[in-house]
Amino acid sequence: PYSGPSTSDLLKRRKLYLPTCLGPLYTHPLNLVEGKMQYVFDENGRRYLDAFGGIATVSCGHCHPDVVEATVNQTRLLQHTTVLYLNHAVVDFAEALAAKLPGELKAVFFTNSGTEANELALMIARLYTGCHDIISIRNGYHGNATSTMAATAQFFHKFNVVQTGIHHALNPDPYRGVFGLDGVKYANDVQDIIDYGTCGRVAGFIAEAIQGVGGVIELAPGYLPSVYSVIKKAGGLFIADEVQTGFGRTGSHFWGFEEQGIVPDIVTLAKGIGNGAPIGAVVTTPEIAKVLTYSNYFSTFGGNPVCTAAGLAVLRTIEKDKLQYNALLVGSYLKERLSSLMEKHEIIGDVRGRGMLLGVELVQDRHSKTPAKAEMLRITEHMKCLFQTQTYLYHYMGVLIGKGGFHGNVLRITPPLCFTKEDADFLVDVMDYAMSKM
Numbered sequence: 001p002y003s004g005p006s007t008s009d010l011l012k013r014r015k016l017y018l019p020t021c022l023g024p025l026y027t028h029p030l031n032l033v034e035g036k037m038q039y040v041f042d043e044n045g046r047r048y049l050d051a052f053g054g055i056a057t058v059s060c061g062h063c064h065p066d067v068v069e070a071t072v073n074q075t076r077l078l079q080h081t082t083v084l085y086l087n088h089a090v091v092d093f094a095e096a097l098a099a100k101l102p103g104e105l106k107a108v109f110f111t112n113s114g115t116e117a118n119e120l121a122l123m124i125a126r127l128y129t130g131c132h133d134i135i136s137i138r139n140g141y142h143g144n145a146t147s148t149m150a151a152t153a154q155f156f157h158k159f160n161v162v163q164t165g166i167h168h169a170l171n172p173d174p175y176r177g178v179f180g181l182d183g184v185k186y187a188n189d190v191q192d193i194i195d196y197g198t199c200g201r202v203a204g205f206i207a208e209a210i211q212g213v214g215g216v217i218e219l220a221p222g223y224l225p226s227v228y229s230v231i232k233k234a235g236g237l238f239i240a241d242e243v244q245t246g247f248g249r250t251g252s253h254f255w256g257f258e259e260q261g262i263v264p265d266i267v268t269l270a271k272g273i274g275n276g277a278p279i280g281a282v283v284t285t286p287e288i289a290k291v292l293t294y295s296n297y298f299s300t301f302g303g304n305p306v307c308t309a310a311g312l313a314v315l316r317t318i319e320k321d322k323l324q325y326n327a328l329l330v331g332s333y334l335k336e337r338l339s340s341l342m343e344k345h346e347i348i349g350d351v352r353g354r355g356m357l358l359g360v361e362l363v364q365d366r367h368s369k370t371p372a373k374a375e376m377l378r379i380t381e382h383m384k385c386l387f388q389t390q391t392y393l394y395h396y397m398g399v400l401i402g403k404g405g406f407h408g409n410v411l412r413i414t415p416p417l418c419f420t421k422e423d424a425d426f427l428v429d430v431m432d433y434a435m436s437k438m
């Protein structure tokens with residue numbers, strides 16, 4: 001039984017000592033004390049189906065025993081800096097990671113987070129090309145440091161600090177974008193930016209294959225391949241931000257960019273890479289990576305032995321537990337069931353995403369597409385309440401899902417990849433009920 005401080009005490013102290021911390025997510029904040037695969041438990045032992053854990057770094061499942069074991073074993077053995085000495089955990093994971101990437105993408109650089117990975121990727125592109133201009137997409141999210149904040153194109157993730165050299169292209173959003181599903185038309189905007197806003201050459205282009213924070217937006221078909229040739233013509237590097245779309249989450253492919261049929265010059269990773277261990281990575285070609293050897297560039301802890309031991313265990317677990325296949329199977333089923341809710345609930349304007357990266361956009365009416373933000377908040381609050389499960393008569397469980405999107409009206413569903421069909425049914429039934437109570 002839990003013997004820690006009460007929720008109100010924690011909240012009071014968090015406000016005092018962590019005043020800038022985002023959240024908490026709910027009106028009555030959740031005090032989570034334990035996690036097990038797709039479930040988390042609060043201080044009273046109440047269970048919640050965590051359909052948002054994927055965003056918070058969990059890929060294999062909370063405290064997956066194999067990942068925990070690998071992490072604990074390495075912690076007992078040695079934790080040290082990544083640089084200066086040899087250690088097999090670091091090299092083993094770099095090798096295994098490189099093996100998962102296509103073509104010449106074999107040079108790995110470890111970081112501590114997604115922000116750091118993207119900062120480094122942008123710098124590499126600038127060093128390699130000798131250009132400064134980067135193009136990113138409106139509504140994308142890439143991190144919270146200077147360059148990545150600049151590449152991020154949503155005002156509520158920005159401060160008024162100098163953010164130079166980034167151009168934001170039209171968002172190829174099939175639901176709200178001006179050109180609908182025509183990916184090539186949106187790609188022309190990238191060409192326009194180069195023609196009108198730069199010297200004609202750029203350092204690179206960065207994008208998520210599916211915008212996560214932006215509200216699970218799948219880029220219009222044909223967009224990325226067209227942009228790829230535009231960027232290549234301008235001498236730039238193509239950076240794929242796989243922080244949310246990587247590690248099998250989209251189901252059909254291990255990496256989000258693979259679905260688009262392109263091979264990027266640089267790939268950035270974080271979140272699911274360590275199932276909760278703080279690690280990120282930049283993977284590029286040995287030739288491009290050379291630019292980092294012209295100076296003494298290092299990260300003390302990026303990819304340290306403990307985090308890389310976790311990373312290797314994650315790769316093995318994805319394989320052993322067939323998690324990518326599960327993401328495809330259960331994710332497609334879940335999407336189908338969510339889509340069928342559209343017949344019943346007018347408030348659902350769009351259901352989208354792939355695998356276990358899904359979004360449900362809520363609107364006040366389908367014609368005007370006016371965002372239903374307040375309704376979305378009520379639904380997420382309601383879903384957190386305890387509902388009876390079908391498995392055992394007296395078992396109750398709440399459902400945790402995310403909120404997001406530029407208009408704050410998208411329900412985000414990114415569960416750990418071990419989510420089952422029964423979990424999917426439970427989630428949809430609870431959402432259905434919460435919507436019918438609107």
Ligand code: PMP
Pocket residue numbers: 113114115116118141142143144208212213241242243244270271
């Ligand atoms: N890229 C994407 C696509 C992300 O979703 C995030 C985090 N939400 C980041 C980069 C930044 O990662 P971190 O928070 O680990 O710095």
